[in-house]
Amino acid sequence: MKVGVVVFPGSNCDRDMYHVLTDVFHFDAQYYWHEKGLPKNIDAVILPGGFSYGDRLRAGVIAAHSPIIKDVKKIAEKGIPILGVCNGFQILVESGLLPGVLLKNESLNFMCEWTNLIVENNNTPFTNQFKINEKIPIPIANGEGRYYVDDDTMKKLKKKNQIVFRYSEVVNGSSDRIAGVCNEDGNVVGMMPHPERAVESEINPIDNKPSSRIFESLLTTMGVSK
């Protein structure tokens, strides 16, 4: 039940993620500073959102070279669940753990709004409690959130079922409206929207909170019943 929340200089959704993991879903979560290593017995790792290194050069690119990423890669190889949200997704992409790149939004602006996701793959540790094509209302908040892959990679993504979430309509110009992808094994998932902002009714204007099932999926994966 040990979940690591990786903190980079400039991470700013780390505390939100920690709160949701511990206070809402009762995980045994712990922060890991980017210069520290991850323990061997960790059960899942989450890379939260923010502006690691102030988005210098390109979002996520410097953090992808942090010491902790070596451990994240080792853990990924073992098949342990890893989730990158927003800047965390950008870091996973920049470190080569996930395919594709994240470009500036088509509007060239930072976008903070609620949107809808469609579940495309329910065979990952973070989506196994969803039905395919299920709709999830969820907020986005990013400037570089336009997912892009070349045509060959896109074919591969489709073939290996690596597209996890799509936006229900065009939001920022992402290739094929992609909002989240996974690696070939399915244990490493990255997504631009923020599930941690949508799981508490107090701050969520949509009342059935389907985003909760992202965390409930992880609980199920880890063998904890709801």
Next chain:
Amino acid sequence: MSLEDQELSELKSKIGREPTPTELQIVAAEWSEHCSYKSSKRHLKMLPMTGPLVINEKGYDSGVLDVGDGYVVTAHIESHNHPSAVEPYGGAATGVGGVIRDILSAGTRPIAIFDGLRFGNVEKDLQARWLFKNAVTGIADYGNCLGIPTIGGEVEFDECYENYALVDVAALGFGKKEHLIKNHAKKGDIVVLMGGSTGRDGIGGSQFASDSLESEDRSAVQIPDPFIEKLIIEAVLQARNDGLIHAMKDLGGGGLSCAISETADALEIGIEMDVDKVHTRESGMHPSEIMVSESQERMLIVTSKIKLKKLQTICEKFRIGCSMIGQVKSDNQVHVKKGKKTFANLSADVVANATLLDLPSKKPVYLKTIETEKKFKPISDYSKTLMKLLSSPNIASKIWVYGQYDHEVGIRTVVKPGKDASVLRLDNGKFLSAKIDGNPKHCYINPREGAIGCFEEACRNVVCTGAKPIGMLDHLQFGNPKDPEIFWTFLESLKGLTDFAKFFEIPCVGGKVSLYNETPKGPIKPTPVIGVIGLIDKKPSVSQKISEGDCLIIIGNTKNELGGSEFFEYVHKFVGGKCPVVNFDDSKKNMNSVLDLIKNNLIKSAHDCSKGGLAVAVSEMCMTNQIGCTVSLDKVPGDKLTVDRILFSESHSRYLLSFDKKNLSKIKDLLKNNKISFKEIGKFGGENIQFNNKIQSVVKLNVEKTHRVWLNSLSDLILHGKTS
């Protein structure tokens, strides 16, 4: 940009010798209007600043309110007008940075940003458009990177800001009472400069801001680095948790000069510092440059010798500079050395306390005739007029602005921007509601009543969320105070705010005065911007969706008060008339009644009636709920007026309430008991926003179409230059 002759001779007589060049620079920075408040300070004392919830400690740059259960909320407001008018991106961004550090220096975590933006006529003036666009991006890039949600604000355009910009930033902080920094220091303590390096940017910024904007002195504008600021926030809060901070102050206007002298003066200590120890970003800086540089993202911290090591370890973790620049002495002197050589040695009291001015004031001549109305051309189609107002830059939705701000990070935002006031949840189960409001059009016509109106409007917005106002922030922005007519408008606004604050027992917990706001065409209109903070003990009123058959009540009287209204100014292009006046007794009764109705769960939503009047307020309720409404103008309580005046008067103390029909009698009973002037004026349903006068239809607009226009017209204008 230096001391005036008389100030120079005063300085000489106070220190009994010729000042050194470095001393001159230090004193010029600290005695500038921006740092010393020399024109306004003696008058600001009239505002009530204490109250049962207010915590006053020496040396705080932000106000502190006790919100119970061992928690406090801090609040502050600042502006960055001169820099933003020259370099809007950097000016606005560093404006955010400065106010955030004020919140941090009390030892609290910043949890929300608000911004009030004012520019020239954005429809005609391309420079205004450029300033607006870049100021918004500056705020977005800075606040988003910090992970502090920008949850509210206002945007206004008026020709009086031509070639100029007002960028006001307010911030709120939250923390445990026990974590508040109790500023103290004793002999032998260490003075540390933490954060970004000191460079030649922002040199003379405070004097630049204390004069009319004549030169575009870009070197006086500071360069933003939100990443360093984010690291400082985390490092300071960790140091706070570990009890390593004895005293703390952020470096803002006047740079080190101001931080050192004000800290020494407030804590009644002396500080001896060595400029060679300051980490700089360029070599060969003169001691006086180091002393007055306004490079951003720096904090001054006083700690003990024993704790210094731990503080350095924290700074190393975050890779931020941490220079031991000086020591605390017992002599009350500000002693600046470079190595062994002394460059300045002045009494902190002399530096930090400029002689206060008592400027003359005189009622402006223009006010004699301003209330006289002219004859207007009759309007043939009120539907068109309402559509024109709803798509006008001042009234159209500001979603293009707040959609660029991360307003949800921190997962506290319960009521998001775009509503009356924003609401945050706190860790003790309570909720905080806040709003900032200004109205230069009203304030120009009547500086006193206009300022009171801004205050009341901010209160109304907060009340609509179910919160009781507990504190206010005032930001007083005027032209050159040496003009007695301008100074009169400043005093009138201040007196009005003071009267309202005393009557409602809302203490002023923070504020700022910004003077010398002049454009090539003259002074800006008086622009006080008022922030109100409200507390909700239990559940906030989150607007429920209005449905078919729900009823509409208006509370408060609609009067013949169209001076400074959007209708007069935008539609008729007329500046003048009588501006709205707040009746304090009615205001209090109405406010309390709305709170009672919310507490008793009798209404679905409450909406404040302000810019654009009843017509705009009803339209906003319809558009955000995607439902029509039919309103009978003949039922609206108040003066006997023509339909255009009922539609567009901006009288204060008015609220629109939507509710389920079944609660009608209970609501009526409560309002009658409280002796409120109110009427049931409409019913929701259908797909049109419709206003009737008796049986005659006055306005009929399709909700969906109107909504689209209202939502998109500002971005269409900014991005594509489209005007309606």
